Amino acid sequence: MSCSRRNFIAGAGAVIVTTGVAGTATVSTKSLAYEMEDGKKRYGMVFDETACIGCTACTDACREVNDVPEGVSRLEITRSDPKGEYPNTDYQFNRTSCQHCDNAPCVYVCPTGAAYTDAATGIVDVDNDKCVGCGYCLAACPYQVRFFNPETKSADKCNFCRDTNLAQGKLPACVEKCPTKALTFGDLNDPDSDINKVLNNKTVYRDKVDLGTKPKLYKVPHDKGEI
Template identity: 75%
Template sequence: MTCSRRNFLMGAGAVIFTTGVGANQLLGRQSLVAAEEGNGVVRYGMVHDETLCIGCTACTEACREVNKVPEGVSRLEIVRSEPQGEYPNVDYRFTRISCQHCDNAPCVHVCPTGAAYKDPNTGIVDVHDFKCVGCGYCLAACPYQVRFFNPVTRSADKCDFCRETNLKAGKQPACVESCPTKALTFGDLNDPTSEISQLIQNKPVYRQKVELGTQPKLYKVPHAKGEIKG
Protein backbone atom coordinates (compact mmCIF):
# COMPACT_ATOMS: atom_id res chain seq x y z
CA MET A 1 0.00 0.00 0.00
CA THR A 2 1.40 3.45 -0.96
CA CYS A 3 0.92 6.80 0.74
CA SER A 4 -0.87 9.51 -1.23
CA ARG A 5 0.57 12.93 -1.98
CA ARG A 6 -1.94 14.45 0.45
CA ASN A 7 -0.76 12.18 3.24
CA PHE A 8 2.84 12.99 2.41
CA LEU A 9 2.11 16.69 2.75
CA MET A 10 0.37 16.03 6.06
CA GLY A 11 3.46 14.23 7.30
CA ALA A 12 5.75 16.97 6.05
CA GLY A 13 3.62 19.55 7.80
CA ALA A 14 3.91 17.60 11.02
CA VAL A 15 7.69 17.71 10.79
CA ILE A 16 7.61 21.49 10.37
CA PHE A 17 5.17 21.72 13.26
CA THR A 18 7.52 19.95 15.65
CA THR A 19 10.70 21.88 14.90
CA GLY A 20 11.92 24.82 16.93
CA VAL A 21 10.20 23.65 20.09
CA GLY A 22 10.57 26.03 23.01
CA ALA A 23 10.77 25.52 26.75
CA ASN A 24 8.43 23.32 28.73
CA GLN A 25 5.59 24.81 30.75
CA LEU A 26 5.01 24.55 34.47
CA LEU A 27 1.40 23.82 35.39
CA GLY A 28 -0.79 25.06 38.23
CA ARG A 29 -2.17 22.65 40.81
CA GLN A 30 -5.89 23.29 40.95
CA SER A 31 -6.89 23.67 37.30
CA LEU A 32 -4.86 20.72 36.01
CA VAL A 33 -7.26 17.90 36.85
CA ALA A 34 -10.51 19.86 36.81
CA ALA A 35 -9.94 21.19 33.30
CA GLU A 36 -9.44 17.72 31.88
CA GLU A 37 -12.05 15.62 33.68
CA GLY A 38 -14.19 13.54 31.36
CA ASN A 39 -17.65 12.09 31.62
CA GLY A 40 -16.88 8.76 33.25
CA VAL A 41 -14.34 7.83 30.55
CA VAL A 42 -10.97 6.50 31.68
CA ARG A 43 -7.90 8.54 30.72
CA TYR A 44 -4.76 6.76 31.80
CA GLY A 45 -1.74 8.88 32.60
CA MET A 46 1.53 8.68 34.47
CA VAL A 47 3.62 10.84 36.79
CA HIS A 48 7.40 10.56 36.99
CA ASP A 49 8.69 12.09 40.22
CA GLU A 50 12.19 13.27 39.37
CA THR A 51 12.91 13.93 43.04
CA LEU A 52 12.56 10.19 43.76
CA CYS A 53 14.19 8.71 40.64
CA ILE A 54 17.70 7.34 41.25
CA GLY A 55 18.43 6.33 37.65
CA CYS A 56 18.67 2.61 38.38
CA THR A 57 16.89 1.75 35.07
CA ALA A 58 14.92 -1.07 36.69
CA CYS A 59 11.93 0.33 34.79
CA THR A 60 13.57 -0.02 31.39
CA GLU A 61 14.62 -3.60 32.07
CA ALA A 62 11.18 -4.57 33.37
CA CYS A 63 9.56 -3.02 30.31
CA ARG A 64 11.88 -4.94 27.99
CA GLU A 65 11.22 -8.25 29.74
CA VAL A 66 7.44 -7.98 30.12
CA ASN A 67 6.77 -6.57 26.66
CA LYS A 68 9.42 -8.58 24.81
CA VAL A 69 11.11 -5.47 23.45
CA PRO A 70 14.02 -6.48 21.16
CA GLU A 71 17.60 -5.49 21.96
CA GLY A 72 18.73 -2.30 20.28
CA VAL A 73 15.44 -0.45 20.77
CA SER A 74 13.59 0.71 23.87
CA ARG A 75 10.11 1.87 24.84
CA LEU A 76 11.44 4.12 27.57
CA GLU A 77 14.71 5.66 28.68
CA ILE A 78 15.95 7.31 31.84
CA VAL A 79 18.25 10.17 30.90
CA ARG A 80 20.93 11.36 33.32
CA SER A 81 21.87 15.03 33.55
CA GLU A 82 25.33 16.52 33.62
CA PRO A 83 26.93 16.47 37.09
CA GLN A 84 25.26 18.90 39.47
CA GLY A 85 27.43 20.69 42.03
CA GLU A 86 31.13 20.38 42.79
CA TYR A 87 33.19 17.55 44.21
CA PRO A 88 32.67 16.01 46.69
CA ASN A 89 29.03 17.16 46.65
CA VAL A 90 28.17 16.00 43.14
CA ASP A 91 24.71 14.79 42.22
CA TYR A 92 22.78 13.80 39.09
CA ARG A 93 19.20 14.32 37.99
CA PHE A 94 17.14 11.83 36.02
CA THR A 95 14.12 12.20 33.76
CA ARG A 96 11.93 9.76 31.84
CA ILE A 97 11.72 9.78 28.05
CA SER A 98 8.77 7.78 26.65
CA CYS A 99 5.45 8.12 24.84
CA GLN A 100 3.34 10.94 26.29
CA HIS A 101 0.01 9.36 25.24
CA CYS A 102 -1.16 12.73 23.98
CA ASP A 103 -4.86 13.50 23.89
CA ASN A 104 -4.13 15.42 20.68
CA ALA A 105 -1.53 13.08 19.22
CA PRO A 106 0.26 14.23 16.02
CA CYS A 107 1.28 10.64 15.27
CA VAL A 108 -2.38 9.64 15.01
CA HIS A 109 -3.28 12.56 12.77
CA VAL A 110 -0.59 11.87 10.15
CA CYS A 111 -0.90 8.07 9.95
CA PRO A 112 -2.25 7.24 6.45
CA THR A 113 -3.53 3.76 7.34
CA GLY A 114 -5.05 4.17 10.79
CA ALA A 115 -2.30 2.07 12.36
CA ALA A 116 -1.64 4.80 14.93
CA TYR A 117 -4.71 5.43 17.03
CA LYS A 118 -5.95 6.56 20.45
CA ASP A 119 -8.12 4.07 22.33
CA PRO A 120 -11.36 5.90 23.21
CA ASN A 121 -11.87 3.69 26.28
CA THR A 122 -8.50 4.34 27.94
CA GLY A 123 -6.88 7.31 26.20
CA ILE A 124 -3.86 5.13 25.44
CA VAL A 125 -2.14 5.91 22.13
CA ASP A 126 -1.27 2.62 20.44
CA VAL A 127 -0.32 0.97 17.13
CA HIS A 128 -2.07 -1.69 15.05
CA ASP A 129 0.95 -3.68 13.87
CA PHE A 130 -0.95 -5.25 10.97
CA LYS A 131 -1.95 -1.84 9.58
CA CYS A 132 1.50 -0.24 9.75
CA VAL A 133 3.21 0.10 6.34
CA GLY A 134 6.45 1.55 7.70
CA CYS A 135 6.09 4.97 6.07
CA GLY A 136 7.64 6.64 9.12
CA TYR A 137 5.22 9.60 9.25
CA CYS A 138 4.42 8.97 12.91
CA LEU A 139 8.10 8.86 13.84
CA ALA A 140 8.66 12.20 12.15
CA ALA A 141 5.50 13.80 13.56
CA CYS A 142 6.11 12.89 17.21
CA PRO A 143 7.45 16.02 18.97
CA TYR A 144 8.98 13.83 21.68
CA GLN A 145 10.83 11.51 19.28
CA VAL A 146 9.94 8.37 21.22
CA ARG A 147 8.70 6.11 18.42
CA PHE A 148 10.85 3.52 16.67
CA PHE A 149 10.57 0.68 14.20
CA ASN A 150 10.41 -2.70 15.90
CA PRO A 151 12.87 -4.99 14.07
CA VAL A 152 10.72 -8.05 14.83
CA THR A 153 7.22 -6.80 13.95
CA ARG A 154 8.58 -4.34 11.36
CA SER A 155 6.07 -1.76 12.49
CA ALA A 156 6.14 1.44 14.53
CA ASP A 157 6.41 0.78 18.26
CA LYS A 158 6.49 2.65 21.60
CA CYS A 159 5.25 2.56 25.17
CA ASP A 160 1.63 1.41 25.43
CA PHE A 161 1.42 1.46 29.25
CA CYS A 162 1.75 -2.35 29.07
CA ARG A 163 -1.75 -2.46 27.62
CA GLU A 164 -1.40 -5.97 26.19
CA THR A 165 0.59 -7.40 29.11
CA ASN A 166 0.38 -6.14 32.69
CA LEU A 167 -2.64 -3.88 32.20
CA LYS A 168 -4.61 -6.68 30.56
CA ALA A 169 -3.75 -8.88 33.57
CA GLY A 170 -5.12 -6.27 35.96
CA LYS A 171 -1.68 -5.10 37.09
CA GLN A 172 0.20 -1.84 36.98
CA PRO A 173 2.61 -1.18 34.08
CA ALA A 174 5.90 -3.06 34.46
CA CYS A 175 7.89 0.13 35.00
CA VAL A 176 5.65 1.16 37.89
CA GLU A 177 5.79 -2.25 39.56
CA SER A 178 9.58 -2.44 39.30
CA CYS A 179 10.49 1.04 40.56
CA PRO A 180 12.25 0.64 43.94
CA THR A 181 11.69 4.26 44.99
CA LYS A 182 8.04 4.58 43.87
CA ALA A 183 8.96 7.38 41.47
CA LEU A 184 6.19 6.36 39.05
CA THR A 185 2.45 6.74 39.58
CA PHE A 186 -0.11 5.43 37.08
CA GLY A 187 -3.87 5.79 37.01
CA ASP A 188 -7.04 7.46 35.77
CA LEU A 189 -6.69 11.21 35.28
CA ASN A 190 -10.46 11.55 35.01
CA ASP A 191 -10.98 10.20 38.52
CA PRO A 192 -10.37 13.07 40.97
CA THR A 193 -9.99 10.57 43.82
CA SER A 194 -7.29 8.48 42.10
CA GLU A 195 -3.74 8.53 43.43
CA ILE A 196 -2.42 10.18 40.28
CA SER A 197 -5.01 12.96 40.36
CA GLN A 198 -4.35 13.63 44.03
CA LEU A 199 -0.61 13.73 43.39
CA ILE A 200 -1.03 16.23 40.54
CA GLN A 201 -3.26 18.42 42.68
CA ASN A 202 -0.87 18.50 45.61
CA LYS A 203 2.54 18.73 43.96
CA PRO A 204 4.04 21.09 41.38
CA VAL A 205 4.20 19.26 38.07
CA TYR A 206 5.08 20.03 34.47
CA ARG A 207 4.55 18.49 31.06
CA GLN A 208 6.87 18.77 28.07
CA LYS A 209 6.06 20.81 24.96
CA VAL A 210 2.48 21.61 25.98
CA GLU A 211 2.75 24.76 23.86
CA LEU A 212 2.30 22.51 20.82
CA GLY A 213 -1.24 21.64 21.91
CA THR A 214 -0.51 17.90 22.16
CA GLN A 215 -2.08 17.60 25.63
CA PRO A 216 0.41 15.00 26.90
CA LYS A 217 -0.52 12.68 29.75
CA LEU A 218 2.99 12.12 31.13
CA TYR A 219 3.50 14.50 34.03
CA LYS A 220 6.74 15.14 35.90
CA VAL A 221 7.49 16.37 39.39
CA PRO A 222 10.51 18.66 38.91
CA HIS A 223 13.65 18.55 41.01
CA ALA A 224 13.00 22.00 42.38
CA LYS A 225 9.69 23.80 42.84
CA GLY A 226 9.09 26.27 40.05
CA GLU A 227 11.83 24.81 37.86
CA ILE A 228 11.25 24.92 34.11
CA LYS A 229 13.07 22.36 31.99
CA GLY A 230 14.76 23.53 28.80
Protein backbone atom coordinates in the same frame (compact mmCIF):
# COMPACT_ATOMS: atom_id res chain seq x y z
CA MET B 1 -8.18 5.96 5.40
CA SER B 2 -6.35 7.11 2.25
CA CYS B 3 -3.17 9.13 2.14
CA SER B 4 -3.99 11.87 -0.35
CA ARG B 5 -1.47 14.45 -1.52
CA ARG B 6 -3.26 17.07 0.56
CA ASN B 7 -3.11 14.89 3.67
CA PHE B 8 0.57 14.18 3.10
CA ILE B 9 1.39 17.88 2.77
CA ALA B 10 -0.59 18.65 5.92
CA GLY B 11 1.28 15.91 7.76
CA ALA B 12 4.61 17.15 6.51
CA GLY B 13 3.72 20.63 7.71
CA ALA B 14 2.98 19.25 11.14
CA VAL B 15 6.44 17.72 11.24
CA ILE B 16 8.08 21.04 10.43
CA VAL B 17 6.17 22.78 13.18
CA THR B 18 6.69 20.21 15.89
CA THR B 19 10.33 19.24 15.58
CA GLY B 20 13.07 21.15 17.30
CA VAL B 21 10.87 22.83 19.90
CA ALA B 22 11.64 22.22 23.55
CA GLY B 23 9.23 24.24 25.65
CA THR B 24 8.10 23.28 29.11
CA ALA B 25 5.57 24.84 31.42
CA THR B 26 4.16 24.39 34.85
CA VAL B 27 0.51 23.39 34.94
CA SER B 28 -2.59 24.13 36.92
CA THR B 29 -3.58 20.57 37.78
CA LYS B 30 -7.25 21.18 38.41
CA SER B 31 -7.72 22.82 35.00
CA LEU B 32 -5.60 20.34 33.03
CA ALA B 33 -6.25 16.98 34.67
CA TYR B 34 -9.88 17.03 33.59
CA GLU B 35 -9.68 19.04 30.39
CA MET B 36 -10.61 16.07 28.20
CA GLU B 37 -12.85 13.23 29.32
CA ASP B 38 -13.46 11.12 26.22
CA GLY B 39 -13.84 7.42 26.94
CA LYS B 40 -14.35 5.53 30.18
CA LYS B 41 -10.83 6.16 31.45
CA ARG B 42 -7.97 8.50 30.63
CA TYR B 43 -4.72 7.01 31.83
CA GLY B 44 -1.72 9.16 32.63
CA MET B 45 1.51 9.01 34.59
CA VAL B 46 3.59 11.19 36.89
CA PHE B 47 7.38 10.92 36.94
CA ASP B 48 8.93 12.36 40.10
CA GLU B 49 12.39 13.64 39.21
CA THR B 50 13.18 14.17 42.87
CA ALA B 51 12.66 10.47 43.64
CA CYS B 52 14.35 8.85 40.63
CA ILE B 53 17.82 7.44 41.39
CA GLY B 54 18.65 6.30 37.86
CA CYS B 55 18.73 2.59 38.69
CA THR B 56 16.98 1.69 35.37
CA ALA B 57 14.86 -1.00 37.05
CA CYS B 58 11.98 0.49 35.08
CA THR B 59 13.65 0.06 31.70
CA ASP B 60 14.64 -3.52 32.49
CA ALA B 61 11.09 -4.38 33.59
CA CYS B 62 9.62 -2.76 30.48
CA ARG B 63 11.91 -4.77 28.20
CA GLU B 64 11.17 -8.06 29.97
CA VAL B 65 7.39 -7.73 30.28
CA ASN B 66 6.83 -6.40 26.76
CA ASP B 67 9.48 -8.48 24.94
CA VAL B 68 11.23 -5.40 23.61
CA PRO B 69 14.14 -6.46 21.35
CA GLU B 70 17.71 -5.43 22.05
CA GLY B 71 18.81 -2.26 20.31
CA VAL B 72 15.51 -0.43 20.77
CA SER B 73 13.65 0.81 23.85
CA ARG B 74 10.18 1.96 24.86
CA LEU B 75 11.57 3.81 27.86
CA GLU B 76 14.85 5.54 28.65
CA ILE B 77 16.19 7.21 31.76
CA THR B 78 18.78 9.88 31.00
CA ARG B 79 21.25 11.34 33.48
CA SER B 80 22.38 14.96 33.57
CA ASP B 81 25.94 16.17 33.96
CA PRO B 82 27.06 16.20 37.60
CA LYS B 83 25.73 19.09 39.67
CA GLY B 84 27.91 20.56 42.42
CA GLU B 85 31.34 19.48 43.57
CA TYR B 86 32.56 16.30 45.23
CA PRO B 87 31.57 15.03 47.76
CA ASN B 88 28.25 16.83 47.30
CA THR B 89 27.81 15.87 43.65
CA ASP B 90 24.25 15.30 42.52
CA TYR B 91 22.62 14.14 39.31
CA GLN B 92 19.23 14.75 37.76
CA PHE B 93 17.33 12.01 35.93
CA ASN B 94 14.68 12.36 33.25
CA ARG B 95 12.22 9.91 31.73
CA THR B 96 11.89 9.71 27.94
CA SER B 97 8.86 7.77 26.73
CA CYS B 98 5.53 8.20 24.96
CA GLN B 99 3.52 11.08 26.39
CA HIS B 100 0.15 9.59 25.37
CA CYS B 101 -0.97 12.94 24.06
CA ASP B 102 -4.66 13.82 23.99
CA ASN B 103 -3.88 15.68 20.76
CA ALA B 104 -1.34 13.25 19.27
CA PRO B 105 0.42 14.31 16.04
CA CYS B 106 1.39 10.68 15.32
CA VAL B 107 -2.28 9.72 15.09
CA TYR B 108 -3.14 12.53 12.68
CA VAL B 109 -0.37 11.79 10.18
CA CYS B 110 -0.80 8.01 10.05
CA PRO B 111 -2.23 7.13 6.60
CA THR B 112 -3.59 3.70 7.58
CA GLY B 113 -5.02 4.22 11.07
CA ALA B 114 -2.30 2.08 12.63
CA ALA B 115 -1.55 4.87 15.10
CA TYR B 116 -4.66 5.48 17.16
CA THR B 117 -6.00 6.55 20.55
CA ASP B 118 -7.89 3.84 22.41
CA ALA B 119 -11.27 5.36 23.27
CA ALA B 120 -11.68 3.26 26.43
CA THR B 121 -8.36 4.21 28.04
CA GLY B 122 -6.95 7.28 26.29
CA ILE B 123 -3.80 5.27 25.55
CA VAL B 124 -2.07 6.07 22.25
CA ASP B 125 -1.22 2.73 20.64
CA VAL B 126 -0.15 1.03 17.40
CA ASP B 127 -1.99 -1.65 15.41
CA ASN B 128 0.86 -3.76 14.03
CA ASP B 129 -1.34 -5.28 11.34
CA LYS B 130 -2.16 -1.87 9.88
CA CYS B 131 1.34 -0.36 10.07
CA VAL B 132 3.06 -0.13 6.66
CA GLY B 133 6.33 1.26 7.96
CA CYS B 134 6.01 4.66 6.27
CA GLY B 135 7.65 6.42 9.22
CA TYR B 136 5.28 9.39 9.25
CA CYS B 137 4.49 8.88 12.95
CA LEU B 138 8.18 8.70 13.88
CA ALA B 139 8.81 12.01 12.13
CA ALA B 140 5.70 13.72 13.50
CA CYS B 141 6.29 12.86 17.18
CA PRO B 142 7.79 15.98 18.81
CA TYR B 143 9.14 13.81 21.65
CA GLN B 144 10.98 11.42 19.30
CA VAL B 145 9.96 8.33 21.27
CA ARG B 146 8.73 6.06 18.47
CA PHE B 147 10.89 3.45 16.75
CA PHE B 148 10.62 0.57 14.31
CA ASN B 149 10.48 -2.79 16.04
CA PRO B 150 12.93 -5.04 14.16
CA GLU B 151 10.83 -8.13 14.91
CA THR B 152 7.30 -6.91 14.18
CA LYS B 153 8.47 -4.54 11.40
CA SER B 154 6.01 -2.04 12.84
CA ALA B 155 6.21 1.28 14.63
CA ASP B 156 6.46 0.72 18.37
CA LYS B 157 6.53 2.65 21.65
CA CYS B 158 5.29 2.62 25.25
CA ASN B 159 1.61 1.75 25.56
CA PHE B 160 1.48 1.66 29.38
CA CYS B 161 1.76 -2.17 29.16
CA ARG B 162 -1.78 -2.23 27.77
CA ASP B 163 -1.41 -5.73 26.29
CA THR B 164 0.54 -7.20 29.19
CA ASN B 165 0.32 -5.90 32.77
CA LEU B 166 -2.80 -3.77 32.32
CA ALA B 167 -4.58 -6.66 30.64
CA GLN B 168 -3.84 -8.68 33.79
CA GLY B 169 -5.11 -6.01 36.14
CA LYS B 170 -1.62 -4.90 37.14
CA LEU B 171 0.17 -1.56 37.02
CA PRO B 172 2.60 -0.88 34.16
CA ALA B 173 5.86 -2.80 34.63
CA CYS B 174 7.92 0.35 35.19
CA VAL B 175 5.60 1.46 38.01
CA GLU B 176 5.65 -1.96 39.66
CA LYS B 177 9.43 -2.24 39.69
CA CYS B 178 10.44 1.32 40.67
CA PRO B 179 12.13 0.95 44.09
CA THR B 180 11.66 4.60 45.07
CA LYS B 181 8.03 5.00 43.91
CA ALA B 182 9.05 7.71 41.47
CA LEU B 183 6.19 6.72 39.14
CA THR B 184 2.46 7.12 39.72
CA PHE B 185 -0.07 5.77 37.23
CA GLY B 186 -3.82 6.13 37.13
CA ASP B 187 -7.04 7.46 35.64
CA LEU B 188 -7.06 11.22 35.20
CA ASN B 189 -10.85 11.12 34.93
CA ASP B 190 -11.13 9.70 38.45
CA PRO B 191 -10.76 12.51 41.02
CA ASP B 192 -9.91 9.95 43.71
CA SER B 193 -7.16 8.18 41.75
CA ASP B 194 -3.58 8.07 42.99
CA ILE B 195 -2.38 10.17 40.07
CA ASN B 196 -4.81 12.98 40.85
CA LYS B 197 -3.76 12.92 44.49
CA VAL B 198 -0.19 13.60 43.32
CA LEU B 199 -1.25 16.26 40.82
CA ASN B 200 -3.28 18.06 43.46
CA ASN B 201 -0.39 18.15 45.92
CA LYS B 202 2.74 18.58 43.82
CA THR B 203 4.14 21.17 41.46
CA VAL B 204 4.31 19.48 38.06
CA TYR B 205 5.11 20.32 34.46
CA ARG B 206 4.72 18.74 31.03
CA ASP B 207 7.12 18.82 28.08
CA LYS B 208 6.42 20.91 24.97
CA VAL B 209 2.90 21.91 25.96
CA ASP B 210 3.25 24.94 23.70
CA LEU B 211 2.75 22.58 20.75
CA GLY B 212 -0.81 21.83 21.86
CA THR B 213 -0.21 18.07 22.13
CA LYS B 214 -1.77 17.86 25.61
CA PRO B 215 0.60 15.18 26.96
CA LYS B 216 -0.51 12.93 29.82
CA LEU B 217 2.99 12.39 31.23
CA TYR B 218 3.47 14.85 34.10
CA LYS B 219 6.78 15.47 35.84
CA VAL B 220 7.63 16.67 39.34
CA PRO B 221 10.64 18.95 38.74
CA HIS B 222 13.96 18.26 40.40
CA ASP B 223 14.65 21.97 40.61
CA LYS B 224 11.66 24.31 40.54
CA GLY B 225 13.93 27.20 39.61
CA GLU B 226 14.49 25.68 36.17
CA ILE B 227 10.84 25.72 35.15
